[in-house]
Amino acid sequence: MIFSSITFLFYFLPIMFFLYYIVPFKYKNIILLLSSLFFYAWGEPKYVLLLLFSVWINFVIGKQIPKHRFLLYISLFLNIGLLVLFKYSTMLFHVYQTFSHSTLSFPELALPLGISFYTFQIMSYMIDVYRGTCAPQKSFLHFATYVTLFPQLIAGPIVRYTDVREELISRTPEYEKGIYFFLIGLSQKVLLANNIGLIWKETLSYPFSSISTPTAWLSLLAYAFQIYFDFCGYSNMAIGLGHVLGFHFPVNFNKPYMSKSITEFWSRWHISLSSWFKEYVYIPLGGNRKGLLRQLINILIVWSLTGIWHGASFNFLLWGLYFAFLLVLEKLFLKEFLEKLPRIMQHLYALFTILTGWVLFAFDSTSDLISFYHRLFQTNISFDSHFLYLIRNNWLIFILCIIISSNLVENLIDRVVHFFHNKGGSRFMSNENTLIFSRNLLQAVKHILLLLCFLLSVAYIVDDSYNPFLYFRF
Amino acid sequence: MKKNYFFIFFSLFITCFFVAGIFAKDRSFSAYENRYLASYPSFSIAGCMDGSYMEAMDTYLNDQFVLRDSWIRLKANTEKELLGRKVIKDVYLADKDYLINRYTEANIDRALVAQNILYLNEFQEKYAAEVMLVPTAGEILTKYLPSPVDQLDIPSLLSDAHTTIPAFELLKEHDTEPVYYKTDHHWTLLGAYYLYQSFVPDAYPYAATDICTDFQGTISKKLGGSRIFDSMAQFQSPTGNHFQVTYDNTTVTDSLYAPAYLDTTDQYSYYLDGNHAITKIENLSLADTAPSILIVKDSFANTFATMLCENYKTVYLIDLRYYNQSLADFIATENIPEVLFLYNTMNFMQDKNLLKLLR
Incomplete structure (x- = not known):
């Protein structure tokens, strides 16, 4: 089931929440587990068994880890093994085929929804138990609830066991905050991501040889916004639903396109994934504590894994390596150099490298990749009718995307408020009151807009418009 | 006291539409869209196993959603008036x-x-x-x-x-x-x-x-x-x-x-x-x-x-x-x-x- 559907919003949610709130607390996790399994099975009826198997076997092994520490390796082998089998086996087999010229056939396994997310959650638990960071969970119900929790099951954020350990047993729902986040996420996904995604979709349908350079850049920008708002929107919906249930999931995106370097970008983009790799791969490998060379190698390893995590295809590996390369450069000298430049130059550098990186992310065919890069960097620049057409019909969406993915408007409003504050308030109110009043007014405007966005989102969902699910390869 | 108006609005909204959805009569034909709407899918184990039942259910719930025509009109007007789009779904909204x-x-x-x-x-x-x-x-x-x-x-x-x-x-x-x-x-x-x-x-x-x-x-x-x-x-x-x-x-x-x-x-x-x-x-x-x-x-x-x-x-x-x-x-x-x-x-x-x- 996806969040942006009538089934989820108007059937699953009311029924689930009704059941959840009428039962006494000790049964709440049962309701949560059952509804999560239902939620998963709606989109992935067969692999729900794989999910349950994963949960059960790791629960059993996890309990024994404090006594038999070698079991961690068995569990890691098992989890990574399942991930490789279901996600990477086809790709690995193709590699084998190319080198051995074998004509053997291999059954193509469909990728189980969310396997990369829940496997990583399980592994965080196993490693934390091994490290003694937390005690093994004794209740199968609690453990299964943690792994399958429907808000974050199929598209993250990757919640670590230690993040929610206590909340599995006792938690306080925050309804208002939760719904607020959920509606923000829903609007980001349905109104922004889906709409701007249409531009990218149309460009892909053209032969790349006919695309002008401005069109190529505009389309790439649209793709960057689509993937950000889609992913960030989904995370916000998950975080919001978590609050409503009483769970605190980690923040996953923090205005990544406002970064001034790639190092900063990775501390703002898909934070739960990068911090997972940092915690369980980068630091155990020695991090930055074993000399510069080792640190650079570690960066290379971590970002190769980050890349390939996003899909079983070489372009994702390339995408990871591209960032590894930039991160190494920044570590060595680039960061120092950049920091001497004006801030706007730093932003431009980051945006440029992030955008060109998305090309690697978008195409798994080498020829498409090369010809699209060729379009981006050809010297013949003409503002053709296609470009003007795209601008004419989408300028407002672009502006909204820019505003919402940055903090330009917040900064502006802050300045205005402070300006009036410093001026000494109006004739009718004292200083403090002006400040409070204007903040409340802004808050109210924001909230009304958000409710309107919710209604519009429903309209866009009902009219069955373009509503893709982008994480099917993750 | 903390105001929970977002939560109240949201829960009332989805509950109303949920209840209305249960009592509303299914329409077989939409004059506005000039097409037949999906009807209640018949349940089968095989359909559940391969997911086709769930897909049919998603389509059914969407097609029969309460006030469907108004929602569609709301979207069309948003595209036209608010976003100022002159082309929707590869259709020019041309003069005359x-x-x-x-x-x-x-x-x-x-x-x-x-x-x-x-x-x-x-x-x-x-x-x-x-x-x-x-x-x-x-x-x-x-x-x-x-x-x-x-x-x-x-x-x-x-x-x-x-x-x-x-x-x-x-x-x-x-x-x-x-x-x-x-x-x-x-x-x-x-x-x-x-x-x-x-x-x-x-x-x-x-x-x-x-x-x-x-x-x-x-x-x-x-x-x-x-x-x-x-x-x-x-x-x-x-x-x-x-x-x-x-x-x-x-x-x-x-x-x-x-x-x-x-x-x-x-x-x-x-x-x-x-x-x-x-x-x-x-x-x-x-x-x-x-x-x-x-x-x-x-x-x-x-x-x-x-x-x-x-x-x-x-x-x-x-x-x-x-x-x-x-x-x-x-x-x-x-x-x-x-x-x-x-x-x-x-x-x-x-x-x-x-x-x-x-x-």
Whole structure:
């Protein structure tokens, strides 16, 4: 089931929440587990068994880890093994085929929804138990609830066991905050991501040889916004639903396109994934504590894994390596150099490298990749009718995307408020009151807009418009 | 006290629609969208296992969502008024309420286009056929299109095709008249008339009666309905309206029209009962010496043929999508002296059956 559907919003949610709130607390996790399994099975009826198997076997092994520490390796082998089998086996087999010229056939396994997310959650638990960071969970119900929790099951954020350990047993729902986040996420996904995604979709349908350079850049920008708002929107919906249930999931995106370097970008983009790799791969490998060379190698390893995590295809590996390369450069000298430049130059550098990186992310065919890069960097620049057409019909969406993915408007409003504050308030109110009043007014405007966005989102969902699910390869 | 108005609004909202959804009666047909809505899917274990039941359920819940038409209207108005879009779902919201399809590279495969042109040219030489490629509305009504226009340059794509009748130029001369529907991709009877007029030396003058005024065609459907309606017209037979129409060599009727379609979503099939592999129209008022003609065609010919049969004893229509015998044999057996190829430009570029032209 996806969040942006009538089934989820108007059937699953009311029924689930009704059941959840009428039962006494000790049964709440049962309701949560059952509804999560239902939620998963709606989109992935067969692999729900794989999910349950994963949960059960790791629960059993996890309990024994404090006594038999070698079991961690068995569990890691098992989890990574399942991930490789279901996600990477086809790709690995193709590699084998190319080198051995074998004509053997291999059954193509469909990728189980969310396997990369829940496997990583399980592994965080196993490693934390091994490290003694937390005690093994004794209740199968609690453990299964943690792994399958429907808000974050199929598209993250990757919640670590230690993040929610206590909340599995006792938690306080925050309804208002939760719904607020959920509606923000829903609007980001349905109104922004889906709409701007249409531009990218149309460009892909053209032969790349006919695309002008401005069109190529505009389309790439649209793709960057689509993937950000889609992913960030989904995370916000998950975080919001978590609050409503009483769970605190980690923040996953923090205005990544406002970064001034790639190092900063990775501390703002898909934070739960990068911090997972940092915690369980980068630091155990020695991090930055074993000399510069080792640190650079570690960066290379971590970002190769980050890349390939996003899909079983070489372009994702390339995408990871591209960032590894930039991160190494920044570590060595680039960061120092950049920091001497004006801030706007730093932003431009980051945006440029992030955008060109998305090309690697978008195409798994080498020829498409090369010809699209060729379009981006050809010297013949003409503002053709296609470009003007795209601008004419989408300028407002672009502006909204820019505003919402940055903090330009917040900064502006802050300045205005402070300006009036410093001026000494109006004739009718004292200083403090002006400040409070204007903040409340802004808050109210924001909230009304958000409710309107919710209604519009429903309209866009009902009219069955373009509503893709982008994480099917993750 | 903490205010929970977001939560209250949200929960009330989804609860109301949930409850209303349970009690609301299912609609089988949406007049606004001019299509049948999904009905309650039947449950099966197999459907659950492969997920098709859940997909059908998603579609069903979406189609039957309470106030569906209003939601769709809200979206359409948002796109138009708030976002100021002039093109929605590849449909131009053109001047004078015209809804016009926008075609782009995404709609064609250049290799197929080149192949089809080769087939057509060979066919044209083989039978010395007349060839008429009817433009899409977007090619003719350019002055109504919202700028900047960005669409396929269809005339240049088809410049190598051996067309014998300058349909583009002829329609362009009448681009201020209603030669296309506002809500459908077809040309109107009037549009077809101008080509009839140029095709037949002693063409009859235009005389038509409206047979319906609530026509909403394919483009309107694509947008999920609109408030724009077209009228459909029928040519007044100057020769006495004595016809015998045979569909697929089996069904025989005495009318060029199928009024039953006017009450369905497929009103355009009023003309010549929609699509058939082979249609034979005999004008009983004409002498046996009057000529006969074969039209290899798509649905654009259906209006055209209702006028052409006033001047021809027999008009054969063959639709290659459904016709699987040899065209050469047919022309030889029936001893047909004249062959016309009549296709819409876009249909021509997309058709995968044109190999059959040479059979």
